[in-house]
Amino acid sequence: MTALLFTVDAEEFDLPAEYGLAQAPGDDAAISRVGYERLLGLLHERGVVATHFATALFADAAAGPIREALVRGHELALHAWSHRDDCASMTPEAASARLSAAKRHLEANFSVTVRGYRANRFRSPARAVLRDIGLQWTSNLHPTWVPGSYNHFRAPRCIHMDGGLLEVPISVTPVLRLPLSWFWLRNFGWSWFRACVRRASAHSGYLHLYVHPWEFTEHAPLLGLPLKGRLSLRRSGTPFLDLVARVLRYAQEHDHTPQTISAHLRERGYEMKEACECC
Numbered sequence: 001m002t003a004l005l006f007t008v009d010a011e012e013f014d015l016p017a018e019y020g021l022a023q024a025p026g027d028d029a030a031i032s033r034v035g036y037e038r039l040l041g042l043l044h045e046r047g048v049v050a051t052h053f054a055t056a057l058f059a060d061a062a063a064g065p066i067r068e069a070l071v072r073g074h075e076l077a078l079h080a081w082s083h084r085d086d087c088a089s090m091t092p093e094a095a096s097a098r099l100s101a102a103k104r105h106l107e108a109n110f111s112v113t114v115r116g117y118r119a120n121r122f123r124s125p126a127r128a129v130l131r132d133i134g135l136q137w138t139s140n141l142h143p144t145w146v147p148g149s150y151n152h153f154r155a156p157r158c159i160h161m162d163g164g165l166l167e168v169p170i171s172v173t174p175v176l177r178l179p180l181s182w183f184w185l186r187n188f189g190w191s192w193f194r195a196c197v198r199r200a201s202a203h204s205g206y207l208h209l210y211v212h213p214w215e216f217t218e219h220a221p222l223l224g225l226p227l228k229g230r231l232s233l234r235r236s237g238t239p240f241l242d243l244v245a246r247v248l249r250y251a252q253e254h255d256h257t258p259q260t261i262s263a264h265l266r267e268r269g270y271e272m273k274e275a276c277e278c279c
Contacts, residue, residue, distance in 0.1 A: 003206040003264045004256040005168070006043070006248070007139065010036060010054040010062070011083040011120065013214035016222055019229050028083075029061035035216030037065050038241055044072060046248045048258040053079040053118040053139070056102040058213075059109065070110060075260035077116035078103050078135070088123035095125035100133040115262050116168075118210075122150060127163025137166035137265060139208075144177040148228070153177055158204045159270055166270055168261055171200040171208040181210045185243065186235045193247055206264060207256055209247070216241050 012028035043050055052069065054076060059066055070076060080087065081102040087095040103114050115136045117124075124130070124140045141162075143155040157177075159168050172179050173196050180196040201207040218237035222229070235243075252258070259267070 001205075002201050002256045003259045003267075004048070004248075004251050005206050005208040005261055005264060006048055006050040006258060007118070007170075007208065007210040007261070008036075008039065008050055008052045009079060009118065009120070009210060009212045010052045010058050010066070011079055011212060011214075012055065012058050012061075013212075013217070014083050015214070015229060015232060016225075017084070019225055021222060021224050029058055031217050031219075032058055032213040033062045033065070035237075036062050036213035038216045039211070039213060039244070040065055040069055042241060042245055042248070043069075043074075046245070046252065048248055048252075049073045049075070049260055049263075050258075051075040051077055051116065051139075051261045053077045053116070054106060055079045055083050055120070056081045056105045057083070059106055063109065066110065070112065073260070075116070075262055076106060076110055076112050076114060077118065077139075077261070078106065078114050079118055080120045081105075083120050085120065086123055087119065087125045087129075090125065092126055092129050096129045096133060099125070099129070103133055103135075127165055131164050135165065137168060137261065138162075139168045139170065139261065141167050141169040142172070142179065142181075143169050144172045144179045146179075159265075159268075166265060168208065168265070170210055171204070171206070173199040174202065182212060182215060183232060185209075185211075185247070186215065186240050187231055190243060190246060194250075197251070201256070205268065206259075207251060211244065216244075 013031040014028050016023045081098050106114050117135050118139045122140055143152045143157050145151045145153045178196050180193050215236045219233050
């Protein structure tokens with residue numbers, strides 16, 4: 001069996017602010033909630049459970065849909081308190097306080113145990129900070145090169161121990177390390193996904209994809225966005241929802257079984273392992 005680890009960075013839409021553009025108060029969470037509800041409708045229709053890395057702020061704005069997802073077997077994990085936080089640049093004490101507060105907030109409001117974490121923009125504090133607040137695993141590694149953002153080209157592609165925590169990398173192809181999640185899936189389309197998917201899941205035992213809720217919302221043109229920002233919104237809304245529906249259907253028809261990350265780790269017995277099985 002190959003697991004389908006479908007993950008959602010359940011966060012506010014703050015792309016305009018990231019590029020210094022004005023944004024009305026409350027629009028960030030409201031825009032994301034629209035897309036989030038559309039995505040959840042698709043996941044429920046396909047019988048796909050997902051792991052949702054939520055910020056505390058977005059979780060408050062979308063509490064009803066998140067609770068419905070949890071009832072259906074989805075998993076809630078930690079993303080941040082706010083998507084504008086940068087815990088990597090904080091002192092360890094400040095990062096610990098901020099993330100610990102967000103973790104407690106999610107656990108108290110949704111009656112769950114939060115085991116996993118993905119840093120917003122993959123900018124994580126030290127692993128010791130994450131261990132100390134009671135996390136068991138992370139998904140902070142996208143093992144490819146994204147110019148201007150990060151270069152993890154030589155990092156392991158498979159589940160492994162890092163600093164006392166399990167790391168569950170996002171799927172990329174071997175050798176060339178071609179990514180196939182959000183930005184690349186939307187901009188390069190179905191043919192790109194088909195070319196990459198079998199290679200990406202080979203030997204790892206899973207296909208790990210990630211998206212954002214605001215990708216499923218139609219966006220008015222934002223004047224002043226640079227090319228990267230425009231590409232980040234290109235083909236969002238209904239076209240991307242239809243593409244993800246096709247991706248999920250293909251994965252399920254080719255023996256990929258949807259699982260949450262924690263369920264996959266338990267099934268594979270990874271809790272006690274200290275080395276990756278492949279690279």
